Amino acid sequence: MPTLQIGRKEIPYELRRSATALERRITITPGHVEVLALTRDNDSDIAGFLERKRQWVFNTVREMERIAASRHAVPRFITGSKIPYRGRNMKLVVRRTDAERIAVTYRNGFTIDLPHWAGTNADQLVVSELKLWLRHCVRRDVKQIADHYGRRFGLVPRSIRVADLIHGWGSCGPEGNILINWHLIFAPKKVLDYVVVHELAHLRHRSHGSEFWDYVAVLAPDFQTSRSWLDGHQHQLGADFLN
The missing domain is CATH 3.30.2010.10 (Metalloproteases ("zincins"), catalytic domain)
Structure with missing residues (x-):
């Protein structure tokens, strides 16, 4: 698995290429970083993209680690929470992305992609978007x-x-x-x-x-x-x- 070196910290990430994606994307969940690249991207393109995003990646990974370490005190609407929907409790996954807009998707569970500008305590933003959906x-x-x-x-x-x-x-x-x-x-x-x-x-x-x-x-x-x-x-x- 490739890694991103930021200071003394090595951050492993999964590289995935897409023929249909319109732009590169980084998605971060607790314990996992995924980099979505375009099929035409070479190693230099990907390295340059990661270099531009390195500070955001570092800050977001650190925040995810903090959340995981103090899970008893975190908001209710985080990865692993259960969302009631049509009589069942469905799993919620909350991911951080470098996108501009929040996105809610459903496929045997809810996935919320939070934009880069979302604050460290995004509980209200998550529940607001879920309510709208x-x-x-x-x-x-x-x-x-x-x-x-x-x-x-x-x-x-x-x-x-x-x-x-x-x-x-x-x-x-x-x-x-x-x-x-x-x-x-x-x-x-x-x-x-x-x-x-x-x-x-x-x-x-x-x-x-x-x-x-x-x-x-x-x-x-x-x-x-x-x-x-x-x-x-x-x-x-x-x-x-x-x-």
Whole structure:
């Protein structure tokens, strides 16, 4: 494995070349440094790039070592943390990069690439970006669910959007405007389906009488399972994000 010599410190790094990358990139996680080079780069190109980034690499590696040494006192949103998502706890990886912008990706877990300007205590930045990503995701899910039931049953609200509701998981106003609590992104997808169906059913039946519940059963025959799950877990959904 090649190394970068900075003063007395030797920093090993993994060199990876990419035919699709538009620029060189350095990514640093605890105990690992990856240098992404272009396929056309020769040794001189890579050495020059590392020379320009050497102080940033040194400072970032030192900060990662400090975090690892005092892990009991670090923020909650670091590599190894678990992020609730659709009823499961997914692994989080936080990496430092030399990029200008923060990036959130999901593939069997969350990866956040922090830009070079992020401070040493980036907990709030990480949670803020995760919230934005999760809210975007739940908006997309709600729209897809509503479109599906709209086509099947002719239930078309005047509007449907997600919001940060203090009380309740959803609401349907008298004019057919539906609100869904974005915290449902932390619940299994079927639970979100149930809440959207519940509010869509209010377009036909305003009260929670027997006709309403009979109609919900027509729309989602197994809704009782999701309703029970929500009753049993409602105080746990997204606790790390919301406390």
